[in-house]
Amino acid sequence: MHTLSCFALAEYGTDEQRKNWLPGMLGGELLGAYCLSESHAGSDPAAMRTRARRDGDAYVLRGEKAWTTHGGHADFYQVMARTSDDRTRGVSCFLVPAESSGLSADPPERKMGLTGSATATVRFDDVRVPGGRRLGEEGQGLPIALAGLDAGRLGIAAVAVGLAQGALDDALAYAKQSETFGKPIAGHQGVAFLLADMEAAVDSARATMLAAARRKDAGLPYARQASIAKLVATEAAMRVTTDAVQIFGGSGYTRDFPVERYMREAKVMQIFEGTNQIQRLVISRHLVHARSEPSHHVLRTAATEEPQA
Numbered sequence: 053m054h055t056l057s058c059f060a061l062a063e064y065g066t067d068e069q070r071k072n073w074l075p076g077m078l079g080g081e082l083l084g085a086y087c088l089s090e091s092h093a094g095s096d097p098a099a100m101r102t103r104a105r106r107d108g109d110a111y112v113l114r115g116e117k118a119w120t121t122h123g124g125h126a127d128f129y130q131v132m133a134r135t136s137d138d139r140t141r142g143v144s145c146f147l148v149p150a151e152s153s154g155l156s157a158d159p160p161e162r163k164m165g166l167t168g169s170a171t172a173t174v175r176f177d178d179v180r181v182p183g184g185r186r187l188g189e190e191g192q193g194l195p196i197a198l199a200g201l202d203a204g205r206l207g208i209a210a211v212a213v214g215l216a217q218g219a220l221d222d223a224l225a226y227a228k229q230s231e232t233f234g235k236p237i238a239g240h241q242g243v244a245f246l247l248a249d250m251e252a253a254v255d256s257a258r259a260t261m262l263a264a265a266r267r268k269d270a271g272l273p274y275a276r277q278a279s280i281a282k283l284v285a286t287e288a289a290m291r292v293t294t295d296a297v298q299i300f301g302g303s304g305y306t307r308d309f310p311v312e313r314y315m316r317e318a319k320v321m322q323i324f325e326g327t328n329q330i331q332r333l334v335i336s337r338h339l340v341h342a343r344s345e346p347s348h349h350v351l352r353t354a355a356t357e358e359p360q361a
């Protein structure tokens with residue numbers, strides 16, 4: 053999420069904006085947060101209501117952003133807010149310092165997992181932001197936010213692969229040393245085939261993630277592939293972590309072993325940075341609307357017209 057909150061400045065900031073703020077953000081001194089979702093506008097961010105009203109050479113932000121990772125802890129917030137009523141072209145992007153007057157965070161959500169990371173609603177009660185803190189053009193905020201998510205989805209896919217690999221490694225070690233009917237449970241075909249399916253899921257998720265990442269590194273369009281990677285890797289992580297709990301038997305259901313936590317962490321990956329239903333929407337729209345691989349610009353423009361986040 054910190055990387056996602058740096059993306060807009062790195063890609064769309066002016067030289068002066070980058071010189072002022074990027075070193076601290078990339079140097080690990082400043083923690084960032086990314087404020088796109090609202091309580092009624094998660095999958096459909098173009099429905100957002102948070103407003104940025106122009107006042108002289110500044111903007112005044114008013115509204116609430118839900119589900120903000122690092123909310124209440126961040127040093128700066130990348131905030132998407134409405135500067136006009138145009139659904140997709142009426143959103144702008146701002147870099148708001150945490151100490152701004154009128155900015156506050158609710159107590160963190162009580163989540164199923166990811167307990168090491170605070171998630172909170174952040175409130176903007178007439179927060180004054182200098183015009184020099186707007187990133188990109190007025191009205192460019194949604195394409196900027198969605199471009200960040202393309203890259204973010206590769207990150208989620210990579211995390212999901214690591215999580216699934218961890219669960220497989222633990223399940224394999226347990227299956228080799230835990231015995232029933234006079235032999236290690238890995239010696240029972242029912243368990244061995246489960247492990248084989250887990251290995252196949254982890255391997256194919258990793259390959260899909262790397263193929264998408266290589267396209268990004270090569271400067272090729274990768275939005276569709278990032279959605280596929282996020283979908284494939286997080287579905288694999290959910291299945292593999294659930295099967296890891298199964299292989300541990302009753303012990304898997306206790307907090308004495310890490311696999312129950314892996315399973316809880318996997319669940320959120322099917323939800324954030326675009327639920328897996330939204331990834332299917334993105335992939336199917338590429339299939340239906342694109343004759344050949346369109347340019348990145350075309351993809352981005354099409355994406356802003358549809359639900360994504």
Ligand SMILES: Cc1cc2nc3c(=O)[nH]c(=O)nc-3n(C[C@H](O)[C@H](O)[C@H](O)COP(=O)(O)OP(=O)(O)OC[C@H]3O[C@@H](n4cnc5c(N)ncnc54)[C@H](O)[C@@H]3O)c2cc1C
Binds near residue numbers: 166361
């Ligand atoms: C732990 C955590 C951290 C988060 N961090 C951040 C953050 O830092 N910044 C941020 O901006 N957001 C963040 N989010 C928000 C996250 O991106 C949203 O929760 C997510 O996009 C889903 O939105 P929603 O919760 O409003 O669900 P909804 O959009 O209400 O969706 C509810 C259900 O309906 C389905 N659905 C909705 N529309 C469609 C459709 N068109 N077709 C098929 N199915 C559909 C969804 O897939 C889902 O299953 C975070 C969420 C969590 C849980």
